[in-house]
Amino acid sequence: MTQELSPNTQAILLLTAPLIAGRGSSSTELLTPGEYKRLARHLREINHQPADLLAADNAELLRACQTIADADRLRRLLGRGFLLSQVVERWQARAIWVVSRADVNYPARLKTRLRDDAPAVLYGCGNIGLFEAGGLAVVGSRQADDALIDYAMNVGGQTARAGRILVSGGARGIDLAAMRGALEAGGRAGGVLADSLERTALEREHRNLLLDGRLALVSPYDPGAGFNVGNAMQRNKLIYALADAALVVSADLNAGGTWAGAIEQLERYKFEPVYVRSTGASMPGLDALLRKGALAWPNPDPDAALADLLDEAASTEPRPTASTPSLFPASGPSDGGSPPSGFLEPAANPESIFEPAPEYSVSAIQSEAREAQVAPGDKPDAGIPSETLFAVARGAILRVAAAPVTSAQIADVLGVSTAQAGAWLNRLVAEGTLERLSKPVRYVRRGQATLLG
Secondary structure: OOOOOOHHHHHHHHHHOOOOOOOOOOOOOOOOHHHHHHHHHHHHHOOOOHHHHHOOOOHHHHHHOOOOOOHHHHHHHHOOHHHHHHHHHHHHHOOOEEEEOOOOOOOHHHHHHHHHHOOOEEEEEEOHHHHHOOOEEEEOOOOOOHHHHHHHHHHHHHHHHOOOEEEEOOOOOHHHHHHHHHHHOOOEEEEEOOOOHHHHHHOHHHHHHHHHOOEEEEEOOOOOOOOOHHHHHHOHHHHHHOOOEEEEOOOOOOOHHHHHHHHHHHHHHOOOOEEEOOOOOOOHHHHHHHHOOOEEOOOOOOHHHHHHHHHHHHHOOOOOHHHOOOOOOOOOOOOOOOOOOOOOOOOOOHHHOOOOOOOOOHHHHHHHHHHOOOOOOOOHHHOOOHHHHHHHHHHHHHHHOOOOEOHHHHHHHHOOOHHHHHHHHHHHHHOOOEEEEOOOOEEEEOOHHHHHO
16 A cells, blocks of 8 residues: 555644654644544534645634634644654655545445544554455453463464454454464454554564555554553454454453453444353453343354354344343343333234244243243342343244244344344354254254255
8 A cells, every 4th residue: 555645634644643753752732532523523514624724825714623723733733744754754664554534445444333433543554455354353351371362363263264354452462362363374364553553563473464465454543652551442442343243352350451342342332243252261351241241152163154153243233232122121030020121022023024933922932031031049130141041042043943034033033132143043053953054144943944945
């Protein structure tokens, strides 16, 4: 990718970027992300773009932006042209490219999913097209034992064999292990860095991979910037936004960037299904993420099953949590009366979705669910165990899957997200209870596909 800055990108860099040249940095009063967001919105409202601020006769436009930032401050920032030319020369020598939200080759996933929260500028090295391919995001703690490192490398390798991109943060520990596993298996990886892009891009182990198009690195922070905890936290949403599904291998409870990023995805952005590791030693952080809506990783096997899982996630728009009815009420066991609103509530006309099996009965499924909510003696506020949820869903799914169904159809009947329905379906396939049909992807009880012809 050539390093030719568009006028809009030049203006955005001058307003927001530290323009670090070597070890020094600019101390000019940069616009904060929030200030630039407001400025960009204001410019759109008055039918202007950032590049217009570079015009020789910009005095009137600068005055029109006074409500966002002082005109003298904007003038000082825009006057850093010589410093910009210096750093651009430095970036060119290191094959580092820069794109802004105003550029057509800015990753569409970030614009679409993050909207105004998408970084104003991205710095990168390697094939920017990798960041349009989706794939699996794998994240985890920097401090990880050998077993977790091996696990992350194996997931990375499986992602490569499935022909999908591995997206991660490039930090030591789980992130780096997952990326290395994908690359060593001949696959491709995209790293979203929180710091030191310039140094990382120049490392010998990365250089050939970058040139070959198998590795791409990107960062919303200046290529020469060092590590900053806040930056590491802020870049997590980019990792999720660039993937179709995410797997959290390890996370500390209520602490650290991995936990914060997963919570942000589960509670705010909801781009995609978030899975947590379901084998090996348990962790309080992973258990807590399950209770907050994450899914148990179905350990897809063979490799093609991972590709199918990601394809299904990519083709399904996540439902907003606030409007998604829960399989069980959050307040605990039912009082024995009518089921709560949204409780296993079927579509108004199930026959319009698919032809149900003869023994299919919505009322029977609802009755079974009510009876299986919480075992006697369980604390009402302890939450519903995941195995209890699965046991209830299992019976319902097997009734419906007498005829081929999709995960979206199962989700409609059970009143859960498509991602949760897909996780349960994949588990039933793994245990041999269901068969998975392709073109299109559907699920049916084992042996039923032969009977149906």
